[in-house]
Structure formats: structure tokens, C-alpha cells
Amino acid sequence: xxxxxxxxxxALTGGEALSNGQVAEKISRVAGRKxxxxxxxxxxxxxxxxxxxxxxxSADALIDLQRLYREGRASLVTDxxxxxxxxxxxxFDQFALDYAFAFRDEAKVAS
Numbered sequence: 001x002x003x004x005x006x007x008x009x010x011a012l013t014g015g016e017a018l019s020n021g022q023v024a025e026k027i028s029r030v031a032g033r034k035x036x037x038x039x040x041x042x043x044x045x046x047x048x049x050x051x052x053x054x055x056x057x058s059a060d061a062l063i064d065l066q067r068l069y070r071e072g073r074a075s076l077v078t079d080x081x082x083x084x085x086x087x088x089x090x091x092f093d094q095f096a097l098d099y100a101f102a103f104r105d106e107a108k109v110a111s
Contacts, residue, residue, distance in 0.1 A: 010080040014089045017075035023092065030096045031103035042067070 024037040049059040
């Protein structure tokens with residue numbers, strides 16, 4: 001099979017690139033309540049992540065990921081899922097509908 005460097009590389013994405021605000025809007029529709037995305041400054045976000053018990057390396061990785069989103073570098077959409085499975089990826093709207101029960105139950109969200 002060769003070395004890892006010889007293995008194919010896939011970028012597994014959904015069928016559309018969405019901003020965090022768009023995701024919040026879509027979840028709001030199925031939840032029947034207002035869901036808002038709040039773009040926290042990095043220091044405040046890191047403090048919140050660490051206060052949840054996450055290790056520092058994980059907080060740093062999430063901060064890096066959030067920076068990627070803020071800079072608009074997470075908008076890649078590929079057809080790799082369809083090429084690998086023969087099926088188009090589900091839309092975020094479909095995902096939100098499938099898991100609407102989780103978004104509607106405020107008690108679960110708060111715990």
C-alpha cells in the first residue's frame with residue numbers, strides 16, 4: 001500500500017458552505033425558538049472552553065478552527081462524499097430536521 005504519503009486525501013464536506021450565523025438561523029427554524037451565534041473574542045472563547053473542563057491543547061485547536069472560519073477559509077465544498085459513497089451529502093436543513101428534537105428540548109441544551 002505504500003507510505004501514508006501515498007494514500008489519497010479527501011476533503012469531506014457537506015454540499016454547501018454556511019456561516020455560523022446561517023447555521024443558527026436554520027436551527028432556529030426547526031427549534032421553534034431563537035438561536036443566536038455570538039462571535040466571542042478569542043480570549044473570552046478560550047476562557048469559556050477551558051472553564052468547561054477541556055484541556056488547553058483542545059481549546060487552542062478550537063480557537064485555531066474558529067480563526068479559520070472568521071477568515072473565510074472554511075468555505076470549501078467538494079464532491080468527495082458523493083464520489084466515495086455514490087450519494088450526495090445531506091443538506092444542513094435535512095440534518096436540522098433529523099435532529100430537531102435535540103434543538104427543541106431546552107432542558108437538554110442547558111445540561
